[in-house]
Amino acid sequence: MKNCPVKDSDLKGYASDLEISALSISFPSPAGKVRAAKDVYLGLGRGEALCLAGESGCGKSVLSLAVARLLPESACVSGSVRVLGKDIFSLGKEELCRLRSRRISLIQEQPSMCLNPVMKIGSQVAEAARVSMDLSRRQAKSAALDLLARTGINDPVQRYRHYPHQLSGGMNQRVMIAMALASRPRLLIADEPTTALDPCIQIQLIELLQSVKRELEASLLLITHDLDVARELCSKIAIMYAGQIMECGDIDEVMSVPGHPYSQGMLNCFSTNIPKAIPGAAPPLSNIPTGCAFHPRCPRAVSVCRSNPPPWRNGHRCHL
Amino acid sequence: MRLASGYRGILAGVALSSCIVLCGVFAPLIAPHDPTGQNLGERLSGPSREYPLGTDRLGRCLASRLIYGARPSIGIALGATCATVLIGFAVGLPAALFPRLDMLLMRLTDCFFSLPAMVLALVIISMTGPGPWGILLALSLPGWPKYARVVRGTSRSQLALPQVETVRCMGAGHWYVTRTCLLPWIWPQTATIATLGIGGKVAAIAGLGFLGLGVQPPTPEWGAIMVGGLPVLGMAPHISLFSGLAIAATVLGFTLLGEGLHKIINPFLSEVADEKLPGQR
Amino acid sequence: MSHALLQAEDLKKNFRLGLWRRRTFDALRGVDFEIFPGKCLGVVGESGSGKTTLGRICIGAVFPTSGRVNLRGRDVRDLDRRRHLPRLTQMIFQDSNGCLNPMFKVRDLLLEPLRIQKQSINTQSALKWCLDQAMLNSELLDRRPHQLSGGQRQRVALARALALDPKILVADEPAASLDRSIQASLLSTLLKRKQETGMGILLISHDIRLVRLLADEIAVMYKGLFVEQGPAKLLLDQPLHPYTNKLFSAVPGERRAKYPDSLSGSPNQPEPGRGCPFRPYCSRALPQCTEAVPEMREADEGQRVRCHIP
Numbered sequence: 001m002k003n004c005p006v007k008d009s010d011l012k013g014y015a016s017d018l019e020i021s022a023l024s025i026s027f028p029s030p031a032g033k034v035r036a037a038k039d040v041y042l043g044l045g046r047g048e049a050l051c052l053a054g055e056s057g058c059g060k061s062v063l064s065l066a067v068a069r070l071l072p073e074s075a076c077v078s079g080s081v082r083v084l085g086k087d088i089f090s091l092g093k094e095e096l097c098r099l100r101s102r103r104i105s106l107i108q109e110q111p112s113m114c115l116n117p118v119m120k121i122g123s124q125v126a127e128a129a130r131v132s133m134d135l136s137r138r139q140a141k142s143a144a145l146d147l148l149a150r151t152g153i154n155d156p157v158q159r160y161r162h163y164p165h166q167l168s169g170g171m172n173q174r175v176m177i178a179m180a181l182a183s184r185p186r187l188l189i190a191d192e193p194t195t196a197l198d199p200c201i202q203i204q205l206i207e208l209l210q211s212v213k214r215e216l217e218a219s220l221l222l223i224t225h226d227l228d229v230a231r232e233l234c235s236k237i238a239i240m241y242a243g244q245i246m247e248c249g250d251i252d253e254v255m256s257v258p259g260h261p262y263s264q265g266m267l268n269c270f271s272t273n274i275p276k277a278i279p280g281a282a283p284p285l286s287n288i289p290t291g292c293a294f295h296p297r298c299p300r301a302v303s304v305c306r307s308n309p310p311p312w313r314n315g316h317r318c319h320l
Numbered sequence: 321m322r323l324a325s326g327y328r329g330i331l332a333g334v335a336l337s338s339c340i341v342l343c344g345v346f347a348p349l350i351a352p353h354d355p356t357g358q359n360l361g362e363r364l365s366g367p368s369r370e371y372p373l374g375t376d377r378l379g380r381c382l383a384s385r386l387i388y389g390a391r392p393s394i395g396i397a398l399g400a401t402c403a404t405v406l407i408g409f410a411v412g413l414p415a416a417l418f419p420r421l422d423m424l425l426m427r428l429t430d431c432f433f434s435l436p437a438m439v440l441a442l443v444i445i446s447m448t449g450p451g452p453w454g455i456l457l458a459l460s461l462p463g464w465p466k467y468a469r470v471v472r473g474t475s476r477s478q479l480a481l482p483q484v485e486t487v488r489c490m491g492a493g494h495w496y497v498t499r500t501c502l503l504p505w506i507w508p509q510t511a512t513i514a515t516l517g518i519g520g521k522v523a524a525i526a527g528l529g530f531l532g533l534g535v536q537p538p539t540p541e542w543g544a545i546m547v548g549g550l551p552v553l554g555m556a557p558h559i560s561l562f563s564g565l566a567i568a569a570t571v572l573g574f575t576l577l578g579e580g581l582h583k584i585i586n587p588f589l590s591e592v593a594d595e596k597l598p599g600q601r
Numbered sequence: 602m603s604h605a606l607l608q609a610e611d612l613k614k615n616f617r618l619g620l621w622r623r624r625t626f627d628a629l630r631g632v633d634f635e636i637f638p639g640k641c642l643g644v645v646g647e648s649g650s651g652k653t654t655l656g657r658i659c660i661g662a663v664f665p666t667s668g669r670v671n672l673r674g675r676d677v678r679d680l681d682r683r684r685h686l687p688r689l690t691q692m693i694f695q696d697s698n699g700c701l702n703p704m705f706k707v708r709d710l711l712l713e714p715l716r717i718q719k720q721s722i723n724t725q726s727a728l729k730w731c732l733d734q735a736m737l738n739s740e741l742l743d744r745r746p747h748q749l750s751g752g753q754r755q756r757v758a759l760a761r762a763l764a765l766d767p768k769i770l771v772a773d774e775p776a777a778s779l780d781r782s783i784q785a786s787l788l789s790t791l792l793k794r795k796q797e798t799g800m801g802i803l804l805i806s807h808d809i810r811l812v813r814l815l816a817d818e819i820a821v822m823y824k825g826l827f828v829e830q831g832p833a834k835l836l837l838d839q840p841l842h843p844y845t846n847k848l849f850s851a852v853p854g855e856r857r858a859k860y861p862d863s864l865s866g867s868p869n870q871p872e873p874g875r876g877c878p879f880r881p882y883c884s885r886a887l888p889q890c891t892e893a894v895p896e897m898r899e900a901d902e903g904q905r906v907r908c909h910i911p
Binding site: 054055056057168169192194195196198199200201202203206225226227228229231232265266269270273274275276277278280281282 | 647648649695736737738750751752753777778779780781782783784785786788789792807808809810814847848851852853
Binding site: 481482483485486487488489490491492493496500501504 | 660662682683684686687691692694696699700701702704705713714717718758761765
């Protein structure tokens with residue numbers, strides 16, 4: 001399946017679940033115009049898993065919010081985002097609501113922040129079930145217990161009555177996944193779902209996400225900076241830097257033979273016993289360098305990199 | 321200036337309250353006549369060129385009395401506010417910094433909270449006798465528990481942050497922690513509450529004056545002037561009217577100031593705390 | 602032995618919980634270790650194993666219920682908390698955002714430790730040194746913490762911790778939730794510092810990859826006890842304890858068809874009051890594992906393990 005950038009006709013029939021074309025997002029801010037995304041093309045077919053990788057502050061989370069149309073009013077958006085064939089920015093309020101509650105699920109970092117701290121977790125899962133499946137209260141409660149059990153929470157009957165602060169981070173993330181499962185979505189968006197958790201818990205959550213994805217035949221858009229987790233879950237990867245996709249393709253190919261200098265730098269950090277960092281720091285999105293955004297940090301930059309934006313070829317965006 | 325509506329409010333508040341404060345400060349220069357000078361031939365006369373706001377029962381210039389009356393009203397209100405804030409900090413900060421003192425100090429605060437303010441004020445005045453110092457005490461003692469609670473609550477949540485542990489690790493003592501980690505977060509809230517409270521204190525002083533427990537004659541004071549105008553309300557309504565307006569204008573001015581301050585300070589605080597893109601951590 | 606920078610002897614710490622303080626929670630149940638100059642001890646384990654409490658005890662923020670910590674031969678409790686202790690030991694935390702005062706600019710944050718210690722400083726040279734250590738650009742000096750990225754904040758926190766030239770640095774999950782390049786730069790700063798100045802490091806982490814690169818000695822912690830301790834190379838090649846085995850194999854990144862048994866799944870039986878704490882999850886448990894907590898015994902070449910299984 002082709003990823004990006006491609007002509008619209010190439011994508012028809014392939015990227016059935018999510019299709020992003022020429023998407024650019026910017027925000028006004030006191031520091032100047034913030035360009036969170038520029039000319040992004042992405043596509044996901046049924047049952048596929050794509051990882052959007054990059055450093056924090058590169059604009060990946062903004063992209064995930066754009067897919068669910070959760071951007072603030074001040075955002076300037078150009079290009080199109082089609083979820084399940086529908087252009088999300090032209091939907092009416094009711095249709096958008098239906099799409100969000102029944103077709104898309106968002107799982108985020110720090111689940112304890114996303115859950116209501118004064119409501120029992122069981123009630124929150126039951127509420128998600130009731131809204132998406134139109135169940136009665138009693139039916140919703142038994143659906144919630146079933147969902148909690150399926151996501152691997154021990155003793156769901158007792159845990160139903162607990163509050164988020166009584167559960168660990170890993171448990172809270174399972175509750176979020178249970179809520180996402182309640183609506184039986186076609187598109188799962190997971191934004192750093194396993195960050196800051198123990199590796200053991202990470203592995204359990206990865207297993208859970210894989211089984212949920214298989215069961216629902218859903219497609220997964222995973223957003224993370226952790227390439228190891230990406231390798232476990234996804235078959236395709238798109239590497240983002242300063243709001244632009246720098247490289248994308250099959251995950252095994254990209255991770256074994258990265259084409260773009262940024263990907264090479266990231267993947268070679270720990271290749272020897274001496275850690276090698278990419279010099280410098282990612283530019284703030286309000287002040288992106290001209291030409292290729294990566295040129296100040298690139299060990300192989302030449303003069304054309306400073307002046308001209310790089311073309312897309314061979315699966316990555318580079319002059320070389 | 322970011323917020324137009326907050327800006328208008330604070331501008332109006334600053335204008336009004338500073339006018340009144342300046343009146344009190346420069347009273348000898350502004351007042352047209354001696355406030356205690358009687359002119360029995362001109363009793364209860366309405367506003368005229370010589371007496372801009374008319375005269376009272378003893379023929380004293382009302383405008384001069386109101387201008388001089390700003391002094392006790394604002395002076396005692398500001399003094400009482402400073403006293404309550406200082407006592408509140410003196411109780412709230414140690415309660416947050418020293419957990420062993422916390423229990424004792426908070427129970428003390430609860431005791432003062434539970435006493436009804438008006439009753440306490442009257443009891444104090446009955447013990448000290450009417451007069452400015454009595455009123456100052458009567459307004460300060462019921463007022464400080466509120467500040468102690470706010471200071472303690474905010475300090476406790478700030479002290480739980482890793483930044484306090486980090487600077488303690490570097491050898492910072494209690495005073496450094498208070499100065500850099502606590503005060504910047506406490507003073508905006510207390511400043512807002514204090515400014516909003518000044519209006520209430522002015523009204524309370526006028527109320528005590530109305531009851532005859534406030535500043536004693538012949539010192540002019542708005543509450544006392546108002547009560548003096550009541551028996552002659554039919555003939556000379558201007559006395560109670562203008563004194564009432566003075567009280568109302570002061571309360572309004574300080575309330576607007578406090579609310580405008582709140583709007584401007586709190587967005588700054590939340591801007592400092594999380595100026596982020598949506599979705600950014 | 603006597604020139605160890607940090608020596609911990611039989612550290613025990615329990616917390617009293619509940620309204621009437623009747624329940625006790627044992628965070629540490631008897632921990633011994635030493636850190637020598639220029640060496641790094643990596644403490645690995647799951648959340649809740651007591652690693653963070655251990656870190657806090659080593660910097661003197663928390664006092665142990667029993668046992669002692671010696672810094673350069675002197676008990677932590679006897680050291681002047683405001684003058685001597687800060688120069689001996691410093692700590693960096695996982696949450697860099699919460700550690701930096703949001704009202705200060707980066708230049709004030711970098712100079713803060715020196716100002717607290719009332720050291721007379723040449724501001725320009727001190728700032729230059731800090732920026733070099735932190736590998737940051739001078740244009741960031743006038744920003745506030747919320748205007749920096751997570752990686753930049755952690756670098757500022759590290760520069761602050763190193764400013765007082767501590768002999769021991771306690772790093773509590775310094776690179777969790779940071780991306781690879783930042784992890785690499787933090788690690789290389791720590792390595793350089795360790796080699797050049799002989800600073801000792803207590804690295805607390807659940808990321809085996811970091812520990813592999815930085816630690817000279819590794820201690821595996823489980824429910825308040827060290828279950829295995831020894832030179833890093835030996836431990837990584839031949840882990841002896843069943844828990845260590847499971848921990849080292851639970852690393853995301855290698856695609857597997859089936860994962861090993863989960864470590865915190867439901868136990869086979871309720872947790873025993875005495876006996877090895879790992880007994881409920883251990884597939885190779887022997888009868889004596891329920892009887893008593895195993896003692897630490899020497900395996901070969903400096904590796905020590907707390908297990909009944911020979």
